[in-house]
């Protein structure tokens with residue numbers, strides 16, 4: 001078969017799209033302004049990973065930061081690698097390694113510009129670190145941010161608050177964190193007693209928060225963290241892990257944070273315990289509770305680790321299983 005020009009263009013465009021989240025930052029910087037390379041790794045399309053949608057009168061913008069990869073081995077504490085591979089195949093995901101995409105939300109409601117988590121900032125793998133470029137491409141400036149609300153203290157959620165040189169990224173923003181999360185990660189006795197694998201997490205929380213400790217607002221579950229955004233107890237993944245309910249007019253969005261890692265895997269298998277879940281039993285209870293609520297109320301949801309734009313709905317899929325249905329994607 002001879003490949004005509006149209007076929008070649010289509011394949012080129014698909015290749016570029018497929019490379020969007022996988023290509024290193026260096027490749028992004030070198031990406032041509034238009035078109036796709038004829039040979040070599042597909043170039044990502046710069047500054048296309050922001051997606052804006054309405055929740056009532058609130059405007060929500062999903063900002064993609066990139067992706068990290070990890071081996072399948074050791075990722076699920078209570079399932080075999082073959083079981084994980086079978087679920088990945090069922091979801092049309094790569095089966096040779098596990099991809100973890102990162103997507104934060106910017107919420108404009110109640111006259112405020114609010115970030116829910118920050119991405120990895122300058123501390124991610126080469127396949128992440130796109131957040132600031134995408135944030136600016138979406139028309140925002142870090143100096144405009146009124147409030148940064150943190151779901152929990154893992155590095156992929158707080159890394160963007162402070163640069164390597166120690167300066168704050170959102171200079172005039174109020175920083176709000178879950179009180180239970182602060183009490184755990186900023187406790188010196190707990191840091192000293194932590195196993196070696198957990199020590200970098202404690203050190204990172206101190207790097208980010210110690211310089212502003214007196215200015216950080218600690219919120220409780222059930223409180224509004226900004227007008228129209230309520231903190232929801234989602235403990236388990238970490239002691240203070242928090243989901244958010246955004247309500248505006250008749251619109252509602254349940255921001256699941258890390259209640260699941262990729263929902264294409266964990267909505268199907270809500271009893272699976274990812275290695276990152278600090279209290280696997282509590283995380284499992286939270287996962288069932290919030291997935292069940294989202295399915296029963298047909299609420300729109302967003303996940304931090306779902307494929308971009310990381311928003312959709314939760315459908316029941318047999319007994320005790322769910323699946324994520326992507327929201328209708330439209331640039332309009």
Ligand SMILES: [Zn+2]
Pocket residue numbers: 154156157258304305
């Ligand atoms: Zn995370």
